[in-house]
Amino acid sequence: MLRPGAEAHYEAAHASIPPELSARFRRAGISEWRIYRDGSSLFHLIVCDKPLDDALQCVGQLPPSVREWVAVIDSLGEPEGSVDLGLVWSLQDDRGLLDIAVDGASGQDAPVGDKSG
Numbered sequence: 001m002l003r004p005g006a007e008a009h010y011e012a013a014h015a016s017i018p019p020e021l022s023a024r025f026r027r028a029g030i031s032e033w034r035i036y037r038d039g040s041s042l043f044h045l046i047v048c049d050k051p052l053d054d055a056l057q058c059v060g061q062l063p064p065s066v067r068e069w070v071a072v073i074d075s076l077g078e079p080e081g082s083v084d085l086g087l088v089w090s091l092q093d094d095r096g097l098l099d100i101a102v103d104g105a106s107g108q109d110a111p112v113g114d115k116s117g
Contacts, residue, residue: 002040006076011037013073018066021059028058042077 002010014035025033032047050053062070 001078002042002076003078004040007024007040010073013069018069020063021066021069024059028055030055080090
C-alpha cells in the first residue's frame with residue numbers, strides 16, 4: 001500500500017531502477033518482477049527459480065547507492081501496508097480439470113482432441 005499522494009513518485013522511481021539491483025535479481029534467479037498498481041494498492045508478480053525468500057537472500061548486501069534507492073521506495077509505502085495474499089487457484093497446480101479447447105468450427109467448448117461438433 002502506498003502512502004496517499006505517493007503514486008506518481010513511486011512510478012517515477014521505478015522508471016529506471018538501479019542497474020546493480022536488477023543484475024543482482026537476475027543472478028539470484030529472479031527472471032521477472034512486475035509491479036501493478038490500482039490506486040494506492042500494489043501487486044507484485046515475481047517469477048524465480050527458487051523460493052522467493054531464498055532468492056532475496058541471494059541478492060546479498062546492497063551497495064550504498066542501491067540501499068538509498070530502496071529506502072526511498074520504502075518511505076513511499078504505508079508502514080503496515082503489506083498483506084499476505086492466500087493463493088486461490090493456480091493453473092500449474094491444477095491436475096483435476098479436463099483440458100478444454102474451443103472448437104474453431106462450432107465455437108463450442110470441446111475436449112482437446114475431440115473433433116466432433
